[in-house]
Each structure stands twice: as structure tokens, then as C-alpha cells.
Amino acid sequence: MIDMKKNTTIPIGPQHPALIEPEYLKVSVDGETIVDVDIQLGYIHRGIERLMQDRNYVQNIFVAERMCGICSGSHTCAYSMAIENLIGDVELPPRAKYIRTIILELERLHSHLLWAGVAGYEIGIDTVFMSAWKDREYVMDLLEQISGNRVNYGMSTIGGVRRDISSDIMPQLVKVMDVVSKRADYYADVFLSDKVIRARTEGVGALSRADAEKFSAVGPVLRACGFDYDIRREGYAAYGDVEWEPVVAKKGDVQAKAIVRLGELKVAASIIKQCVSKMPKGDIRVKVAPNISENEDVARVEAPRGELFYYARSNGSDMPERVRIRTPTYSNILTLKPTLIGQQLADLPIIVAAIDPCFACTDRVALLDVNKGDKKIVDGTYFRKIERV
Amino acid sequence: MKLTIECLKNVLKKPFTQKYPKERPAIPSRLRGKHVYDKEKCVYCGLCARYCPSNAISVDREKKEWSVDIGKCLFCEQCAEVCPTKCLVLGTEFELAEVDKGRFVFRG
Numbered sequence A: 001m002i003d004m005k006k007n008t009t010i011p012i013g014p015q016h017p018a019l020i021e022p023e024y025l026k027v028s029v030d031g032e033t034i035v036d037v038d039i040q041l042g043y044i045h046r047g048i049e050r051l052m053q054d055r056n057y058v059q060n061i062f063v064a065e066r067m068c069g070i071c072s073g074s075h076t077c078a079y080s081m082a083i084e085n086l087i088g089d090v091e092l093p094p095r096a097k098y099i100r101t102i103i104l105e106l107e108r109l110h111s112h113l114l115w116a117g118v119a120g121y122e123i124g125i126d127t128v129f130m131s132a133w134k135d136r137e138y139v140m141d142l143l144e145q146i147s148g149n150r151v152n153y154g155m156s157t158i159g160g161v162r163r164d165i166s167s168d169i170m171p172q173l174v175k176v177m178d179v180v181s182k183r184a185d186y187y188a189d190v191f192l193s194d195k196v197i198r199a200r201t202e203g204v205g206a207l208s209r210a211d212a213e214k215f216s217a218v219g220p221v222l223r224a225c226g227f228d229y230d231i232r233r234e235g236y237a238a239y240g241d242v243e244w245e246p247v248v249a250k251k252g253d254v255q256a257k258a259i260v261r262l263g264e265l266k267v268a269a270s271i272i273k274q275c276v277s278k279m280p281k282g283d284i285r286v287k288v289a290p291n292i293s294e295n296e297d298v299a300r301v302e303a304p305r306g307e308l309f310y311y312a313r314s315n316g317s318d319m320p321e322r323v324r325i326r327t328p329t330y331s332n333i334l335t336l337k338p339t340l341i342g343q344q345l346a347d348l349p350i351i352v353a354a355i356d357p358c359f360a361c362t363d364r365v366a367l368l369d370v371n372k373g374d375k376k377i378v379d380g381t382y383f384r385k386i387e388r389v
Numbered sequence B: 001m002k003l004t005i006e007c008l009k010n011v012l013k014k015p016f017t018q019k020y021p022k023e024r025p026a027i028p029s030r031l032r033g034k035h036v037y038d039k040e041k042c043v044y045c046g047l048c049a050r051y052c053p054s055n056a057i058s059v060d061r062e063k064k065e066w067s068v069d070i071g072k073c074l075f076c077e078q079c080a081e082v083c084p085t086k087c088l089v090l091g092t093e094f095e096l097a098e099v100d101k102g103r104f105v106f107r108g
């Protein structure tokens, strides 16, 4: 038990300059060392799952898209896949699969470049922040040309994609991918060789293999601990047709997480180039009926932050009876506790940023009695019970 | 050291950012902006309203009235996609800020 008299408790959040989104970290420190941390979420609960029960399957594509500003492509793709699984016999045209893959990988590129910038900023090196965000703009411009929007591309739909990638964008896609892979090498080199960055990242906020497994970490956080686990291995979209390998690091510290993400930039660029060269011709979508008979199914997508999970249940109407979403940060946030304890308070921003948290996506289930401050621990039976309501 | 070189290189370069609104941005051809609606071709079927995720469109078949509330619209283009007569498309007008909420409603 922590002796509260000896330790000082510092509230970080719900609104705090070091945090991009509202959440509350109650940090107990002994001098400069963090001895305990309590994470409280739920400040940006938006009731999205409930909203989905009032809208038809097509309208929900755009509701799902607005779960997250950065992983919007992954959300629409995962939602569409879940609904396609619900229907059962939807055979996507090959070209649609390739376009989905390109969008998902472009999204990973801009998300990881954004992360590299944020990490640089949290460490206090604004040069990294500015150059990474500048390189991100090339990717954003491509997304804008392909989809019309910088965020919320609205590309995936049930049964395919909504827009084709015209052949005159292809050469530019390849050119930007070459630039991005060169820049990825540069950033990886900077993160490994720059003295200041190394001092702030090496051995900082290390997550052990056992803890990663215990807290069910996903995505780059899990891969930084030496696990070769990536949902893209399942071969959804066109991932089964292209050659790629997940990036895995060993140490689980901030540096390892950076290496995994920067390595994934190169992998993403190579996947996109392969997709461009192998792009099949033909239709981009198939028509599906608006009503779906009673069924339930799931879909998983490797979003930039990790495994994104969608569950959907239909009841014969044109609206889903229930959609449940588990976002990557929901799993990764739990790893903050073991990584923060024993670290310096000044390292807190970069350790939190290293899981690339997205709280707006995560705030869905929080059972917290704010007045009393107690938390309720619930088991699976409880969730099954409330899900039926 | 590598960062210092990067820094110095950038000192000599022109700013990467655009000076909007003085400098006009290049408009992507697929930009989803304000609706362009052709009243003549509309058959008031109401499909656009049925598929709009934010319930921004209202269609009255009897009175032959159609309107969209740009303030609610997410610019997803689903309405234009389902429109059977293609009388509704999303144009390239994107500077839609208003001081009065009522002016967001566009009647075509």
C-alpha cells in the first residue's frame, strides 16, 4: 500500500497542456519518481454505439467513420467488413480490396508520421515535430486527391469502395512513397543516433513481455515487446496478396515503440507500391440489400494503433440491433500503469504519448461512481446481461 | 547533429505552409463541398433524406420542397450517391461559415 502522507498526489487532467484529449491521470510521486498512477477515463463519451442503433446500415458507415479523426479509414473498413460478414455471401471485387488496402496504409503512414511529430514535441525537439508533420502533408494531399477529404475519407462502403483511384494519381502515389520511405529511414536514424532523443527514450517507460500479455496490449505497443502479432496477417483486404512482414522490436521502451512505428512507415510504403503495380481492373463495389436477416458477426482490422474490433448483430430490419466497438487504445491504456511506475515525472508525457492514445475512441464503457470515486469491476456475464437490454 | 543540419537547411527554404486565405489552395477535383441541386430534375423521392446520416435533408413530396441544412451536413456525399436522377451533387464551394444559423438552410 502506498503511504499517501509521504507521497504527493499530482492531478494531471482532465484538461492539461501535456494531454491532447481530456483524461485524468492521478499520479502519486515520491520526489520526482512516480509511485502510483490511477487512470480515469470517460470525459468524452459520445454515445456512438447507441446512435448506431437508430440508423440504417449505410448511414452507420459515416457514424463509424467519426469514431476517430485519424483512424477513420480503419473504422469504416472494419464496420463494412463486419456488415459484409453479417450478410454472409458478399464477394468483394478484387479492385475494391486493393483500394481499401491503399487507403488503410496511407492512413497508417499519416498516423505514424503524426505520432513521430508528437513524440518529438513531447521530448522537446520541435524540429522533429515540424519535419514529420511536413512530410505527413504529402500523404494527406494524396488522400485528399483520392477521396476529396483530408480526414473522413468516406471510401469503404458495404460491398466495396465508393470511389476509384484514377490511373493518373498512381505515378504520384509511387513518387510520394519513395519520398516517405527515405524520410522513414532518416527518422529511424535520428531516433537511434541523436543523443538527446536517445536519453529521453532509451529504457524509458519499458513494458515487459509479461505485462504486455497480461494487459492484452495490441498493435505497435505489443510488437515493441517482441510479439509478432498483426491482424493484417489474416489477409483481409489485399494483405494476403502482397509481401510484407510486421516490424517487431524487443525492449518495449519508448525507443522500441518508435522503431516499430517508423519501421512500419517503410512497410506501408512498400505495400502501397505493390498494390499500385498489381492493381486489378474491374468493378469497385457490389450491391447489397438494405435489410439483413438475423445474425451476428465480428470483424478485425489492424488500425495504426492496433487491433480494431467490431461486433454487429442484425435482426432482419435495415438497422443493426447492436454494434460493439473495441478500439486499440482501450487495450493499450491499461499498459500505462506498469510503464509509468518507477519513472520520472518529467517522462510522463512521452510515455503516455508512446502508446499513441486516442481517448475519444476509447470512451465507451466506463463504470465510475464520480461522487464516491469507486470503480466497479465487472465481468463478462455482466456485459452479456447489459448487452441484451 | 543530423537534426541541426535539417534545421539549417530549413532556414534557407521558403515556408512550407500556405498563407490562406490570401493564397488560394488548389481545390482537389473530388472535394465534397456545398450541394448543387437541380430543382427541375428532382422527383422528390426522398431517398437522399432517408440515407443522410445526420438527417440534414428534408423532402416534402406534396409541396415539392427540398432543403438541406449545411450546418448539420457531414459532406459524406451519400445523398448524391443514392439520388436516382443525379440532380444532386456536392460542389466545390467549401467556405461556408455563417454568423446566422438560419442561413445554413439551403433550398436549391
Ligand code: SF4
Residues within 6 Å of the ligand: B041, B042, B043, B044, B045, B046, B047, B048, B049, B059, B066, B082, B083, B084, B085, B086, B087, B088
Ligand atoms: S434523391 Fe434526388 S430526386 Fe430524390 S428527392 Fe433527393 S434530390 Fe430529389
Ligand code: SF4
Residues within 6 Å of the ligand: B048, B051, B052, B053, B054, B055, B056, B057, B068, B072, B073, B074, B075, B076, B077, B078, B079, B080
Ligand atoms: S452530404 Fe451526407 S450529411 Fe450532407 S446532406 Fe448529403 S447525406 Fe446528408
